[in-house]
Every structure is written in structure tokens, then in C-alpha cells.
Amino acid sequence: xxxxxxxxxxxxxxxxxxxxxxxxxxxxxxxxxxxxxxxxxxxxxxxxxxxxxxxxxxxxxxxxxxxxxxxxxxxxxxxxxxxxxxxxxxxxxxxxxxxxxxxxxxxxxxxxxxxxxxxxxxxxxxxxxxxxxxxxxxxxxxxxxxxxxxxx
Numbered sequence: 534x535x536x537x538x539x540x541x542x543x544x545x546x547x548x549x550x551x552x553x554x555x556x557x558x559x560x561x562x563x564x565x566x567x568x569x570x571x572x573x574x575x576x577x578x579x580x581x582x583x584x585x586x587x588x589x590x591x592x593x594x595x596x597x598x599x600x601x602x603x604x605x606x607x608x609x610x611x612x613x614x615x616x617x618x619x620x621x622x623x624x625x626x627x628x629x630x631x632x633x634x635x636x637x638x639x640x641x642x643x644x645x646x647x648x649x650x651x652x653x654x655x656x657x658x659x660x661x662x663x664x665x666x667x668x669x670x671x672x673x674x675x676x677x678x679x680x681x682x683x684x685x
Contacts, residue, residue, distance in 0.1 A: 607625065
């Protein structure tokens, strides 16, 4: 099983803060309390990732609810691994990641998403970014690539 990166926990916390705001500025929703506990321990122990397998049940369920709002696959329907490339030019996944995607855990999928996003050189992030925007689920909490305009 994979691991969950601290930035995903932060994103899940922000998702729940928006979905269930504090009624009095102090009280937290149960989902937020569960995620905040894991987040605090990760910060205290200076850990960037937490094992998906050992996640507390309530925190995992809250994280999974956020995860379910994100796009499942980075695919933009331009798969160069089918042409023999070790890494897809379209989405940035390796051949093995493309082949095993349906059986990968949510933590493993998010680790792949994190890697390809940090690399940022797959076509989904530049040449074909409009395909990536079209492929997102309605209401998903996904950051879109920045649009650069020239001043000419």
C-alpha cells in the first residue's frame, strides 16, 4: 500500500473546512478533528508522508471523501506508452503505472499524481492542458495550470 503526503492532508482539511465550517470559530467537524490529529503528529515528528495502511479509520474516511472529488486518472487520451515509451508523454505516468492503475491504492495514485505534477513536463500540463481541464469531474478540487499571456 502507498502513503499519503502531508499536502494531501492539507487539501483534505481545506476541503472539510469549506464543506463544514465551524459554527463558532472554535468547534471542528469530526472529519476535521480526525485529519487535524494526523496532521499535527506529522508536523511534530517532521514526517512528509503517513502510511495509508496505518491511517486512523476516521481520518482515512475523511481523506478518502476529499480524494473522491479529485480526478481519478491523469490520462488525456494521448498514450505514448502504447507506442513503446517507458513514460507517457501525455500524462507522465510510467508504463507500469498505466497498466496497473485500476488496481493501485488511492495513496499510490496520489503519489503518482504528486510526482507527475512536480515534474510538470507531461503534455497534460502544457501542450494539451485544455484536455486536462475537460477531463475533470464536476466540482473537483484540482488546481489548473496557470495561463501565461503575453503583453504584446
